[in-house]
Amino acid sequence: MSIEPRVVLITGASRGIGRATAVMLGEQGAAVGVNYVSDRAAAQLTAGEVERAGGRAFLLPGDVADEAAVLSMFDTLDAACGRVDALVNNAGIVAPSMPLAQMDAARLKRMFDVNVLGAYLCAREAARRMSTDRGGRGGAIVNVSSAASRLGSPNEYVDYAGSKGAVDTMTIGLAKELGPRGIRVNAVRPGLIETDIHASGGRPERAAVLGAQTPLGRPGKAEEVARAIVWLLSDAASYVNGALLDVSAGR
Numbered sequence: 588m589s590i591e592p593r594v595v596l597i598t599g600a601s602r603g604i605g606r607a608t609a610v611m612l613g614e615q616g617a618a619v620g621v622n623y624v625s626d627r628a629a630a631q632l633t634a635g636e637v638e639r640a641g642g643r644a645f646l647l648p649g650d651v652a653d654e655a656a657v658l659s660m661f662d663t664l665d666a667a668c669g670r671v672d673a674l675v676n677n678a679g680i681v682a683p684s685m686p687l688a689q690m691d692a693a694r695l696k697r698m699f700d701v702n703v704l705g706a707y708l709c710a711r712e713a714a715r716r717m718s719t720d721r722g723g724r725g726g727a728i729v730n731v732s733s734a735a736s737r738l739g740s741p742n743e744y745v746d747y748a749g750s751k752g753a754v755d756t757m758t759i760g761l762a763k764e765l766g767p768r769g770i771r772v773n774a775v776r777p778g779l780i781e782t783d784i785h786a787s788g789g790r791p792e793r794a795a796v797l798g799a800q801t802p803l804g805r806p807g808k809a810e811e812v813a814r815a816i817v818w819l820l821s822d823a824a825s826y827v828n829g830a831l832l833d834v835s836a837g838r
């Protein structure tokens with residue numbers, strides 16, 4: 588594996604934690620695949636920031652829950668860069684807060700399609716390319732889980748929490764499956780981070796209000812999670828595999 592990952596595909600890189608990670612990798616000179624699902628203008632903004640920081644950026648539109656779209660994202664990056672060195676499985680959604688008794692099947696299905704199926708499909712494509720037993724050069728995967736996986740998110744979104752539990756378990760399994768094939772697999776579990784995701788769940792004030800109740804007394808910034816992701820991708824974390832790294836102010 589190269590000293591720093593040079594070709595990195597980040598899902599959901601148009602905004603929030605994904606964007607912050609993309610820009611930080613751009614500062615290291617990386618080529619960054621900037622995936623997004625609908626906000627092309629935001630993705631273009633990310634790409635511009637990556638390139639101003641010193642990296643290269645490739646826009647990769649596509650819904651991670653759609654297998655054909657995932658294949659196309661990876662194929663596009665293959666064509667542009669010849670390989671992929673790392674994946675950040677970051678794309679994720681929430682939905683309006685409510686108890687399970689009020690959730691319909693369409694909501695539950697979409698939650699698991701994006702947060703679980705999408706993460707598995709992207710990890711599979713990364714494994715197919717990076718595994719040393721398939722001719723790859725090894726690499727690293729960081730999955731963006733959530734503190735919700737251990738808190739359970741009662742009355743808010745137990746579906747989201749469960750989807751992140753699956754991401755944690757995938758991380759543990761793939762670390763063991765892919766470690767011998769040259770790929771380290773880890774997860775970060777962010778707490779209350781100031782991004783658009785809370786507004787998309789109908790509660791824009793959520794991070795500020797609940798963040799104030801954490802041991803550090805404030806919400807986190809996307810860059811504070813991105814720093815952990817970039818570290819896990821780097822050779823500085825060369826013996827870290829299967830870790831679930833809480834970035835949640837001790838909450």
Ligand code: NAP
Nearest residue numbers: 599601602603604624625626650651678679733780782784
């Ligand atoms: P965000 O600001 O809402 O950004 C979400 C990103 O994911 C956007 O780039 C969005 O693309 C993309 N996306 C959404 N659905 C997608 C799909 N089906 N296919 C491809 N891309 C998709 O979210 P964030 O807060 O940065 O969250 C990033 C990750 O951190 C998520 O996995 C989330 O669960 C996790 N997390 C966040 C927090 C927090 O407090 N913010 C806490 C714990 C965990 P468009 O711009 O095109 O919509």
